[in-house]
Amino acid sequence: MKVHYYPGCTLKEKAVALDLSTREAMKLLDVELIEPEGWTCCGAEYPLTEEKIMGLAAPARVLRQVREEGGDVVITTCSFCYAVLKRVNYALQTDALKHKRINAYLKDDIKIDPLTKERTTNFEAYNGEVKVVHLLEYLRDRVGPGKIASRLKRPLRGLKVAPYYGCRLLRPQKELALDEPDNPHIFEEFLKAMGCEAVDYPFKQECCGSYLSVSLPEAAAEASYRVLRAARMNGAQAIAVSCPLCFYNMDKRQAKIREMFLDFPGLPVLFFTQILAWALGVDKGALGLDDHAVPVDKLFEDKRNAEVIL
């Protein structure tokens, strides 16, 4: 299987573990990932006013590039990218004015043929045709539970993992349509397929503080603390995320959280793709585990939590 893959800028530098574990895992599922040529940052935030249309040009461009390369689906693992790309598609499909204005920006783009280096400007309008699919969806719908089960080498026998959706995967529901914001289960199903015990806790879709960790560090730390605490109180041994920012807030900033909230003993934070990669048999060294502020080594010990299937 070949599919287009949009990593997003953060995955290439500050959240390499997410990118690396995704690649390694997909290899073992016979999925070839193709990054669209010349992709740029998606813009991180979907502009919420009717007048800031220019911010939609970059993500629309990325999606159009996928179409130009013959792809009809692009998968992504970063929640922020997922939200921006999917919402741009929704706008193009439902809002005639936005469609006109976004394509007005795209119209002047120059296409460079990679072989001949010839420059052309005959792009067709982009209408939101490329489907943006989150890796969790892709695994469930396109790869399939059967195939995944057959490839599992080390199911994480009963490791209690709390799935953390955050905001960007689920809201706004009408545009993202991934799952029910207050009663989701796609992530839990993934964890169960990996052999984990999915921990049910009431903060799986509450905000971690997002970018406010920069401007209001204490408020954001408290938000992350509430999530981590609830996960721990419900028995989680680790929390799995799908977003580099959630990871930053909950892992890299965990020391600060523990300073502020002395009753919190800590909780390891993982990218869900690291769990996937490990379960499929990827070498421990190739999971990006050194990148973690909160040590996660113990979770990936062959003896205790895993079972090798010969």
Add this chain to the structure above:
Amino acid sequence: MRVKLKAGPEPRKFIERIEELSGENVYACYQCGRCSAGCPMAAEMDYLPNQIIRLVQMGLEDEVLRSKTLFMCASCFTCQSRCPKGIDLARVMEAVRYVLDPKGRDAFGPNEISPELAQELPQQVLVAICRKFSK
């Protein structure tokens, strides 16, 4: 403190501008307060989320533009997902911030981030916060 609600086109113009920018009907809000109840940052805010839209409903432009709440919104959409009238309050917040822009208030921008911090931050945060809060 006495608020004199002005008659005439001025307050109406402000409300219409907010509605135009956000695409939301601010009059649909019946002030149930659910947005404030679920907002992760509400405890830090000077005006609660429902009060922000209330100020807009009443056309109190100066007051709402002065509030610190505008720069405490994480755009997490919890308000929107639970609002019984389906109002996207995050859009209203952004519309108010947008109206503020030309008045030159740079609530949080690159100048507030030290080089060391910039080194460790994931790019998406830098992009996101600057797009949201700086001119």
Add this chain to the structure above:
Amino acid sequence: MTKAKTKPPDKRIGLFVCHCGINIAGVVDVERVAEAMKAYPGVSFSTNYVYMCSDPGQQMIIDTIKEKKLDSIIIAACSPTLHEKTFQEAARLAGLNPYQIEIANIREQDSWVHVDKEKATRKAIRIVKGHVEKALKNESLEPIKVDVTRRALVIGGGISGIQAALDIAEHGYEVLLVEKGPSIGGKMIQLSETFPTLDCSQCIMTPKMVEASRHKQIKLLTFHEVESVSGFVGNFKVRIKRKPRYVDETLCNLCGECEKVCPQVVPDEFNMGLSFRKAIYMPFPQAVPGTYTLDAANCLGLSPVRCGKCKDVCEKKAIDYDTKDTFIEESVGAIVIATGYDLYTMQALGEYGGEKYEDVINGLEFERILSASGPSGGVIRRPSDGRIPKSIVFVQCSGSRDTEKHLPYCSKICCMYTAKHAMLYKHRVPDGQATVFYIDVRSGGKSFDEFYQRTVEEDKVLYIRGKVSKIFKEGDKLIVWGADTLTGKKVEVEADMVVLAMAMVKADGVQDLLRRLKIATDIHGFLAEAHPKLRPVESLNAGFFLAGCAHGPKDIPETVSQASAAAAKVGDLFSQSELIHEPITVPVDDEKCSGCGICLSMCPYGARSLDLERRVVTVNEVLCEGCGACAAACPCGAAQQRNQTDEQIFAMVSAMLKG
């Protein structure tokens, strides 16, 4: 198309154009219309008047008919739905056949929908001309007289059904009261105390239940379900299924031995699943009829018999496993629908935990907990561990007033019953903390607001204005996230128990029946009334009346009022010596009918049938409602509606097009 030489019209038509104040005259030049029509062939008299429907207006019509010897009249005014009967009666008083009057609608179809006065006036003239052409060919008709079966059917044995049945029975008519459950009582019998008097619900209801069971004129049919209804107002045929109870209610002496030996334990629906019952059970001690019922779905098995213990111990030999569904056919003249309501499911509110948390319950569950005959004998205990809660949070508007995801309407009773719940809790747990989260407090009924104020002032219940965003569990406490919009603070409350005032929705399992009966409902599944202001207890389907929460959320005083009103309407119907059926039916012209039978499939009332011997269609004019579908479908013109023949319609169209 060549026109046959037109005979000079031999009718003397009078035209009366109404101003309707400025409703019509503000847009249409009514004087001009009256003037323009004076010379039209067939019109013998033409005038205009400010309010035709007023007494002087009607008197003018009557006098003019007599003076000018008119044999047909046209009133150009508002929609016939409003005053057709008024003018038909006026015509009758003047000695004219009521079917010789025509109503030309120049208001709803003209002055109310146009702004250009010149064009509207010209349109009014065209409309009137069309009606003149129709009037020229109208025949005098006599209404069809129909017998009335003076017996009523009431579907549903809750307070609304019981009240309606009692009132109809008191009038002296026989009533069939059909209830699909094993006992009458509905939701009201599940309540603990009722607002604003705090009367014990069972104490005020059981007398009515007993009266209903003992009344000479009421035939109580519990554990029965209505299968189908055919016929028309005054003459319905109803097919009712009697479900097998497996216990002969005339023999059962309530000794309870069967219950003791039954091995099957299932959640007790009367106690909202908070306790258990056996497969053979009495729903509650005051059940009417007082008998046990065997719940076959939860019994270990009846065919073949897998247990048989209950039958063994029954000394009255009341148990018979071989009982089957039986059907009865009954004739009734009127039907009252009183099928009640249900509560919105908590599963829809994921932010409140869905149905995950045992101690987050709905209003009916709390009623059972409060009830002296409930799962904890009236001691308020929380379902999870039986502890007495020291802090309860009540959440109003759960699922109601939500245009986005749930129900857009207000469920009306929740503000009052929440105040009652909080008050009763404080009476029983005086050191407990009761907090109510509200958006508004709606207490419009008699003594309602005073009751609510008592809850706040005397019982010291804390009312916080803010809709709850989230409820979750932490340890053995429930955390409620709300906000106080009045002080502008986010509020978090730790509670032992949470009671959600869930929205009232249409009753489960009734939609199918309503569809089969072809009863109109609104988009929420509540029964549609004939007119929201002036006809609140009648259905649009003649002969069907509405009562109680099946029609929409309402409290007990309103329900009882509505039930009595429905009964009064039934009385109206039955007090007539015979029913008048409109004669604007569609007869069959034998000579033209080819016997193709297309019209049979078009008729929604089953009024037409094919006479196979003569190969023509026959019509039962009593069933015909004059919808005209058959007339439109008939390929040979054998189906012509009285006073709305094809000829008349073409004449109208011609006149209107000619201008």
